[in-house]
Amino acid sequence: MIGRAAESDRRLAFTRLVDEDLDHAYRIAGVILGNGADAEDATHDAVVQAWRSFGALRDLGRFNAWFQRILINVCRDRLRKRRRTPVTELVVARSKTMPDGFAGIDDRLALNRAFERLSPDQAITVVLRFHADLTLEDVAARTGVPVGTVKSRLHAALAVLELALANQEVPTR
Amino acid sequence: MNADQERRLRGWLAERHPGEAPAALRSTAADVPFVTRRALFPVLEDPLAHVAGRMTIVRLLVYLALLLAVALAVVGAALLSRTPFPPRGLIAYATNGADVRLVAADGTGDRAVTSTPDDLEHAPRWSPDGRTLAFARILDYPRSPLDDPCAVVGSIVLFDVASASERILATGLRSIGVVEWSPSGRQIAFLQLGADCTSEESGVVDVASGLVTITGLAPGRWALRWTGETISTVGASIYETMSREDRFVARYSGPERDLGGHVEIRDRQTGDLVDLGVGGGPAWSPDDTSIAFIVPVDRPPEQGIAYRDRLVVADVDGWHVRVVADIVHPAYSMVDGVTSFDVVKPPPLHWTSDGGAIYWLDGVGKAQVVDIATGRSAALPTRMHGCIDLHWQPVQP
Numbered sequence: 001m002i003g004r005a006a007e008s009d010r011r012l013a014f015t016r017l018v019d020e021d022l023d024h025a026y027r028i029a030g031v032i033l034g035n036g037a038d039a040e041d042a043t044h045d046a047v048v049q050a051w052r053s054f055g056a057l058r059d060l061g062r063f064n065a066w067f068q069r070i071l072i073n074v075c076r077d078r079l080r081k082r083r084r085t086p087v088t089e090l091v092v093a094r095s096k097t098m099p100d101g102f103a104g105i106d107d108r109l110a111l112n113r114a115f116e117r118l119s120p121d122q123a124i125t126v127v128l129r130f131h132a133d134l135t136l137e138d139v140a141a142r143t144g145v146p147v148g149t150v151k152s153r154l155h156a157a158l159a160v161l162e163l164a165l166a167n168q169e170v171p172t173r
Numbered sequence: 174m175n176a177d178q179e180r181r182l183r184g185w186l187a188e189r190h191p192g193e194a195p196a197a198l199r200s201t202a203a204d205v206p207f208v209t210r211r212a213l214f215p216v217l218e219d220p221l222a223h224v225a226g227r228m229t230i231v232r233l234l235v236y237l238a239l240l241l242a243v244a245l246a247v248v249g250a251a252l253l254s255r256t257p258f259p260p261r262g263l264i265a266y267a268t269n270g271a272d273v274r275l276v277a278a279d280g281t282g283d284r285a286v287t288s289t290p291d292d293l294e295h296a297p298r299w300s301p302d303g304r305t306l307a308f309a310r311i312l313d314y315p316r317s318p319l320d321d322p323c324a325v326v327g328s329i330v331l332f333d334v335a336s337a338s339e340r341i342l343a344t345g346l347r348s349i350g351v352v353e354w355s356p357s358g359r360q361i362a363f364l365q366l367g368a369d370c371t372s373e374e375s376g377v378v379d380v381a382s383g384l385v386t387i388t389g390l391a392p393g394r395w396a397l398r399w400t401g402e403t404i405s406t407v408g409a410s411i412y413e414t415m416s417r418e419d420r421f422v423a424r425y426s427g428p429e430r431d432l433g434g435h436v437e438i439r440d441r442q443t444g445d446l447v448d449l450g451v452g453g454g455p456a457w458s459p460d461d462t463s464i465a466f467i468v469p470v471d472r473p474p475e476q477g478i479a480y481r482d483r484l485v486v487a488d489v490d491g492w493h494v495r496v497v498a499d500i501v502h503p504a505y506s507m508v509d510g511v512t513s514f515d516v517v518k519p520p521p522l523h524w525t526s527d528g529g530a531i532y533w534l535d536g537v538g539k540a541q542v543v544d545i546a547t548g549r550s551a552a553l554p555t556r557m558h559g560c561i562d563l564h565w566q567p568v569q570p
Contacts, residue, residue, distance in 0.1 A: 022194045030191035039191050111185045130179070131186040158174045165178045 014054050017063045018047055025071050031127045032075045033082075034115070042078055046071040069142050072124055079120035114164035122157035125150055258544045259551045260525050262566035263334070265297035265306050268559035273297045273308050273332075278540075278565070280554035286332050286339075294330070295562065296352045301526070303567040306332040307342070307361055309349035323347065323370040329361060329378055343378045343385050353397040355404070362388075362397045362404040375406050416461040421489055423455035423464050436466045438491055447491030456522040456531070462489055465522050465531050470499070484522075484531065484543055498543045498550050502535060526567035534563055 025046065030039035049070050057066055115123060121143065128139045129150075136154075140147045174182070263275045265286070271293035276283040286306065287294045297308040312326040327346030332339045342361070350373070351364040360377050367374035372392035378385050391406035398405055398415060415422050423438050436452040439445070455466040463486050471480035480502050487494040520533040525542075532542040538556040540563060543549070557563065 026194035027190040027192075031186050031189045034189060036191035036195075040195055043194065108185060108188070111182070126182075127186060130183050131190070161182060162174050162178055165174075165181055 010054065013060065014051060017060065018050070018067070021064055021067055022047075025067065028068070028127065028132055029071060029075055031131050032072075032124055033078060034112075038078060042071065042074045046074045049074065065138075065141060069144065072128070072142050076120045076124060079123060110164040111161065114160050117160060118157050119153075121145075122153045122160075125153040126157045126161070129154060258530070258547070258549055259542050259553075260527075260530050260565060260568065262303065262568040264540055264553070264557070264563055264565055265299060265308075266557050266560045266563040267295040267297055267308070268557075269561050270559055271295060273306070274557070275306075275334075276553070276555070276557060278553070283555065283557070296349070297562070298352050298354055298564055299526075299566050300354050301356060301358045301567060303526075303569060304334060305358075306334065307352050307354065308332070309352050309363070311348055323366070323368075327365055329363060331380075342380065342383050346376070346385070351397055353399060353404075355399045355402050357402060360402065360404075362399065364391065364397060364406065367392075373406075375404060377404055414455055414457060416457050416489070421457075421461070423457065423466075436464075438464065438487075438489065449485075449487055449491055449494060452485065454520065454522050456524060458486075458524050459526060459528045463487065463528075464489065465497070465524070467500075467520070467522065468496075486531075486545060497531070497545055498548045500541070500543075500550070523563070523565070525565050532563075532565060534560055540565075 022043070026039055026043045029042040029046075030036055033039050033042060046067065050067050057063065115126075118126065124143060125139055128134045128142055129136070134142065136147050136150050140150045143150065145153075259278050262278055264278060265273060265275055267273055272288060273286040273294045274283060275286055286297075286308075287310075289310075291312070293311040294308050295311075297306055299306055308330055310328040310330050312324075312328075325345055325347060327349040328344040329342045329346070329349065329352060330339050331342050346363070347366040347370075349363050349365045351362075353362045354360070355362065359380055361380060362375060362377050364373050364375055366372075367390050369390075372390055374387060374390045375397065376385055376387045388404060396406070396414075421438055421440055423436060436449040436455050438447045438449065449464075449466065450468065452466040452468040455464050457464050465484065465486045468483040468485050470483055482500040482502060484497045484500055485494060486497050520535065522531050522533050524531055529546070530542050530544050532540055534557075535541050535552070538558055538560050540553040540557065542551055542553075542565075
């Protein structure tokens with residue numbers, strides 16, 4: 001009976017923690033992967049992985065960082081797999097319904113192309129730094145690499161993105 | 174990266190995010206924290222990726238072993254449950270010499286159940302469990318029903334196959350025409366000449382006690398139907414056959430194939446009439462969902478080797494009609510000079526108790542049987558001499 005109650009408490013705790021973090025995780029995955037379907041799958045996979053190893057998490061206060069690290073790993077795997085899979089790029093026509101508050105369509109297309117050319121680790125680093133607004137130390141913690149590695153990844157990634165934003169041809173990797 | 178470029182990059186990243194997490198990602202059940210389409214159909218989405226990317230070698234081997242075990246179980250079950258063809262069991266038949274006989278479905282072991290020169294035995298019917306044979310016995314001379322229709326001459330007899338012993342279940346009856354077991358095997362219904370000595374009446378015998386109950390007059394009726402444990406009489410016309418649940422009646426408009434009679438199904442509730450086309454001899458399946466009938470193809474030859482009929486099965490609504498088998502009948506006069514069988518009428522069809530096969534008596538005294546699912550046909554390898562009525566033993570799986 002005690003065991004069953006403890007199991008029930010564990011489920012409740014996990015559900016509550018994930019529910020709190022779910023939207024944020026989904027957005028991060030969406031930005032890294034570039035579409036909602038992949039983000040949904042990645043978030044789900046991350047949740048399932050987190051549930052399986054939830055018992056190993058001793059400090060529930062660190063759930064957010066722990067869960068995001070799992071999510072980042074899942075996204076990395078998906079990006080790597082995607083890079084091995086030929087993808088047919090859809091041509092998006094200009095549309096009046098598309099928001100254009102921050103930049104023109106040319107920016108978007110250029111950044112799309114440039115982002116696709118980043119390595120999975122570079123793309124993740126950019127998203128965590130410039131979308132999730134994490135410090136370099138937090139990015140290092142999420143990605144499991146030293147801060148120096150984060151810096152080098154960021155440097156290489158921004159070099160590619162800067163070229164795109166300057167409307168210059170991004171060299172093929 | 175300058176400030177403007179960073180602003181544009183942040184804007185692009187912000188626009189790239191997909192919004193709120195869909196509801197499917199949220200916990201929907203206490204026992205399954207996160208149910209999504211991927212959780213429900215992980216293998217269907219990308220089976221190879223699932224196997225290659227998520228399974229360790231050991232787990233993959235375990236899954237393969239499980240798959241192999243399931244496949245073996247399915248194949249084994251299919252082999253074990255496959256309906257044998259021809260159906261197993263014994264065929265009980267009544268002869269024109271007024272005796273009852275048994276023969277195995279493979280044509281072997283033809284033997285007499287009764288051999289009574291002074292009595293007439295007929296209407297053999299297997300109990301639902303196939304263990305006991307019931308038949309009617311009418312005492313012959315000097316109290317022949319031909320001489321005195323009201324003579325008390327009838328009995329219902331049970332024959333235990335395992336012990337080869339018979340028991341008189343009920344006696345003191347009149348001339349009995351039909352015997353039918355109830356679905357439970359606890360009662361046997363019969364039709365006999367009524368007290369007025371001209372019309373029929375129905376009765377029921379309790380198998381355990383032998384107690385006879387006369388259920389009423391049934392003038393002009395010639396068949397019995399059990400609905401659960403309730404008996405009723407049917408058969409206002411020999412060209413009609415009623416489904417067991419009493420809703421549908423199949424009839425054919427004439428007995429002679431040359432006249433092109435049609436088989437029709439009438440829904441007694443709605444009045445709908447479905448014309449199934451030229452044919453005859455309709456017989457309902459045991460579960461009342463299908464009806465079998467004969468569609469004549471050839472005219473019986475005056476001289477020749479054989480002629481053809483077609484065995485057809487239709488759903489009760491008449492929509493799904495399919496030819497189960499082409500039947501080749503021997504032209505009797507050419508086979509052995511026997512012409513007593515009325516070739517102008519389609520042979521009466523019978524279903525096996527499991528509904529898996531249809532059988533009938535051909536013109537040379539052989540049982541012909543067709544498997545409904547496969548259309549395979551077979552003939553009993555030996556003749557049942559003088560057979561006028563037959564019933565295939567139900568075989569428990």
